[in-house]
Amino acid sequence: MLVNTVLGTVPAEELGQTLMHEHITCADWSMRMNFGDKFLQYDKLVEMAVGQLKKAKEHGISTFVDGTAVNLGRDIRLLRDVAKGSGVNIVASSGFYYQEEAWLAMRDEGEIHDLLLDECLNGISGTDSLPGIMKNGITRAGVTPLQRKLLHCVGTVAKEAGLPIFCHHDPRAFTGYEVLDIYASAGVDPCRVILGHTGDGNDWAYQEDLVKAGAYIGFDRLAYGDKDNPVENSVRNIISLCEKGFINRIFLSHDWATYLAFWDSWEDTVNRDYLNLDVDFTYVSRVVIPMLRSAGLTDADIHQIMVENPKNFFNGE
Numbered sequence: 001m002l003v004n005t006v007l008g009t010v011p012a013e014e015l016g017q018t019l020m021h022e023h024i025t026c027a028d029w030s031m032r033m034n035f036g037d038k039f040l041q042y043d044k045l046v047e048m049a050v051g052q053l054k055k056a057k058e059h060g061i062s063t064f065v066d067g068t069a070v071n072l073g074r075d076i077r078l079l080r081d082v083a084k085g086s087g088v089n090i091v092a093s094s095g096f097y098y099q100e101e102a103w104l105a106m107r108d109e110g111e112i113h114d115l116l117l118d119e120c121l122n123g124i125s126g127t128d129s130l131p132g133i134m135k136n137g138i139t140r141a142g143v144t145p146l147q148r149k150l151l152h153c154v155g156t157v158a159k160e161a162g163l164p165i166f167c168h169h170d171p172r173a174f175t176g177y178e179v180l181d182i183y184a185s186a187g188v189d190p191c192r193v194i195l196g197h198t199g200d201g202n203d204w205a206y207q208e209d210l211v212k213a214g215a216y217i218g219f220d221r222l223a224y225g226d227k228d229n230p231v232e233n234s235v236r237n238i239i240s241l242c243e244k245g246f247i248n249r250i251f252l253s254h255d256w257a258t259y260l261a262f263w264d265s266w267e268d269t270v271n272r273d274y275l276n277l278d279v280d281f282t283y284v285s286r287v288v289i290p291m292l293r294s295a296g297l298t299d300a301d302i303h304q305i306m307v308e309n310p311k312n313f314f315n316g317e
Helices: 028-038 041-060 076-086 109-122 145-161 176-185 205-211 231-244 264-271 285-293 299-316
Strands: 002-005 008-011 018-024 062-068 090-091 093-095 133-139 165-168 193-196 218-219 250-252 257-261
Touching: 002 090, 018 041, 018 250, 018 299, 028 145, 041 076, 041 257, 041 264, 062 285, 076 090, 090 176, 093 109, 109 145, 133 145, 145 165, 145 176, 145 299, 176 193, 176 205, 205 218, 205 231, 218 231, 231 250, 231 285, 250 285, 250 299, 257 264, 285 299
Parallel strands: 018 062, 018 257, 062 090, 093 133, 133 165, 165 193, 193 218, 218 250
Antiparallel strands: 002 008
């Protein structure tokens, strides 16, 4: 199967090592339009992102799935420029994050469906770049009426456009069951779904339930390990799932961004030594994979997780 990247299609068999959930930036367009270079300097951001992705490429990463949905500040021009400069495949997302936005709540599902399907079939923002994956987001608050509408809407678009789905979710709320049910009502098979951030929690039974249902799960916030759930916990949980035969349902990623404008200021971001950070798009390669090897995974196991799983996911297997 061919996978849509921002610069054209790539056979799933040629994706190589893939980071399945990252961001070049999450930077609100209202802030960008009103505060300009004080909030984000485009050329500098491209420079930093290109440098960081080139560094990831040196560590074996070939493909980068950008999870920035429409209302997270998706900038297709930015993604195209970074892909050209870095030589890394970038896959763009369609769909919406979990904000309870009036202009989505007050529109019927059919209108939202038509907007999303149009860009999936004809290109994003006047370009010929097609999304390669759909996106939803659910918080600890669960499946609100708006998010139920958006989940079903994204599910129907994904089914019609032949795209898989990534759903941000909080595993502590155990909403994965309901999310899969809603997607199923739209005709989406669980094998076309990643329940993102499942690795944030340590409930083994929940993780096993989701993979037994046929979904993929993400240990995809490995850049954010903290005292409540350090990276050692994720490594332990990954090893446990592999020992139980679920290695083919796991993804590793960071959910990191060159400029994460939720809380980072532009001034702080631009003044960092951006090519020599402790945590960047190479953290999985530099830190997590060696830990997994030390815990017993083989090179073949790592290849399965980083290369075969993305290929199979995009192929719908």
